[in-house]
Amino acid sequence: MPPIVIRTQPDDPTHATPSPTHSRQHSSEQLLPMKRICIVGAGNWGSAAAIIIAENVKKYDYYDDTVNMWVYEEIIDGKKLSEIINEQHINVKYLPDHNLPENIVAVPDLRDAAAGCNVFIFVIPHQFLIRTCKTLKGQIPDDSIAISLIKGIDFNEDGVILMSDIIKRELSIDVSVLSGANIANEIAAGKFCESTIGYNNSDNAIVFFELFNNRNFRISLIKDVEAVQVFGALKNVIALGAGFCDALNMGNNTKAALIRIGLLEMHRFASKYFGPIHDAAMVESCGLADLITTCMGGRNRRVSEAFARAGGKRSWEELEDEMLKGQKLQGTSTVLEVMKILKRDNCLNEFPFIKLIYQIAYEGAAIPTIVDFPDEHAGDALDAPDD
Numbered sequence: 001m002p003p004i005v006i007r008t009q010p011d012d013p014t015h016a017t018p019s020p021t022h023s024r025q026h027s028s029e030q031l032l033p034m035k036r037i038c039i040v041g042a043g044n045w046g047s048a049a050a051i052i053i054a055e056n057v058k059k060y061d062y063y064d065d066t067v068n069m070w071v072y073e074e075i076i077d078g079k080k081l082s083e084i085i086n087e088q089h090i091n092v093k094y095l096p097d098h099n100l101p102e103n104i105v106a107v108p109d110l111r112d113a114a115a116g117c118n119v120f121i122f123v124i125p126h127q128f129l130i131r132t133c134k135t136l137k138g139q140i141p142d143d144s145i146a147i148s149l150i151k152g153i154d155f156n157e158d159g160v161i162l163m164s165d166i167i168k169r170e171l172s173i174d175v176s177v178l179s180g181a182n183i184a185n186e187i188a189a190g191k192f193c194e195s196t197i198g199y200n201n202s203d204n205a206i207v208f209f210e211l212f213n214n215r216n217f218r219i220s221l222i223k224d225v226e227a228v229q230v231f232g233a234l235k236n237v238i239a240l241g242a243g244f245c246d247a248l249n250m251g252n253n254t255k256a257a258l259i260r261i262g263l264l265e266m267h268r269f270a271s272k273y274f275g276p277i278h279d280a281a282m283v284e285s286c287g288l289a290d291l292i293t294t295c296m297g298g299r300n301r302r303v304s305e306a307f308a309r310a311g312g313k314r315s316w317e318e319l320e321d322e323m324l325k326g327q328k329l330q331g332t333s334t335v336l337e338v339m340k341i342l343k344r345d346n347c348l349n350e351f352p353f354i355k356l357i358y359q360i361a362y363e364g365a366a367i368p369t370i371v372d373f374p375d376e377h378a379g380d381a382l383d384a385p386d387d
């Protein structure tokens with residue numbers, strides 16, 4: 001097995017470092033029960049992730065080679081997408097330029113896809129997670145484990161709800177998370193990048209390391225599922241700001257400044273609601289690197305630029321449908337969720353950039369106001385630890 005990179009948190013006494021004693025044995029030695037994978041989702045990232053997983057399961061004989069992939073069924077040119085995937089081994093709608101390994105089996109019924117599986121990879125747009133989990137409730141083994149690749153956040157009267165909270169609440173299983181600078185098309189093309197797994201249970205973290213790590217998709221592990229998820233969700237909001245900036249041709253210095261300010265607000269939000277967060281999260285792939293890639297090449301940035309250029313004449317929904325062709329924006333719904341909690345907690349003034357993004361996205365504020373930071377926030381820096 002390749003070396004496992006774990007970013008330790010020195011002052012965390014509960015930190016359990018996965019060690020070589022966790023190294024896997026062959027099932028022929030009767031030490032490990034067989035694991036069978038179900039990928040819950042078959043969009044752009046779900047399909048790219050499936051390629052990695054389907055290759056990795058073949059390296060270990062305690063993973064079943066067949067990987068089920070739940071496909072939210074739709075008809076493409078008169079034919080079912082799941083059938084096209086199983087016959088042509090291409091997801092013609094969401095990842096058309098790449099072949100899927102033949103050990104990926106597309107299954108249109110979620111319960112059928114989950115049957116016999118005990119390792120679940122959740123990778124669907126965040127707005128569909130609750131109802132998807134409810135369909136799985138009572139249908140999976142108690143000792144199943146899950147990982148969420150979803151970038152999004154939810155909110156209710158109890159406060160911030162993470163995707164891992166939803167899965168854990170509905171299915172009562174341990175949930176790790178994976179997030180990073182991971183534009184799916186580039187990963188499917190085999191271009192080198194990194195990603196971060198946040199975990200609670202180190203044995204489960206090793207399973208997901210084995211399923212995801214490869215030469216061109218390098219995983220590091222940190223014991224902080226909250227920070228990894230908050231960064232992954234909020235970067236989609238900051239990407240909207242980057243799109244507004246690009247629509248105005250404001251240049252690289254401005255964009256870099258907005259990325260820096262965005263990173264501070266992401267850190268502030270994570271610390272406020274889940275603090276203290278793991279030191280490494282900000283500089284891992286799940287933090288700064290994801291923010292950079294999303295502000296350069298992501299879908300949220302692209303649609304946001306188009307929204308700004310349309311000068312209020314096109315809605316987010318219209319542009320999403322037209323430009324993404326079935327793929328989903330996450331930043332627009334996430335900023336609405338984030339604003340609910342910031343308003344409830346009366347702390348909008350601590351997040352001036354997120355507020356400006358919201359005002360442009362939903363209140364008709366002029367695009368150039370994207371840099372209208374209040375004076376007291378000039379040169380804003382990381383909050384001191386005792387703030």
Ligand SMILES: NC(=O)c1ccc[n+]([C@@H]2O[C@H](COP(=O)([O-])OP(=O)(O)OC[C@H]3O[C@@H](n4cnc5c(N)ncnc54)[C@H](O)[C@@H]3O)[C@@H](O)[C@H]2O)c1
Nearest residue numbers: 042043044045046072123124125128150151183184327328
């Ligand atoms: N695409 C990327 O580059 C990328 C990278 C990292 C993380 N992510 C995150 O992964 C998650 C999934 O994104 P994606 O890019 O794989 O999907 P996507 O945006 O490409 O596709 C949308 C998916 O939603 C499905 N869908 C539509 N209606 C549905 C319903 N009612 N119930 C369930 N599913 C439905 C579609 O069939 C399709 O599979 C998101 O949270 C996204 O932020 C995406």
Ligand SMILES: O=P(O)(O)OC[C@H](O)CO
Nearest residue numbers: 180181182183298299300
């Ligand atoms: O294309 P986006 O904006 O959904 O971003 C994709 C990935 O999350 C980047 O890591």
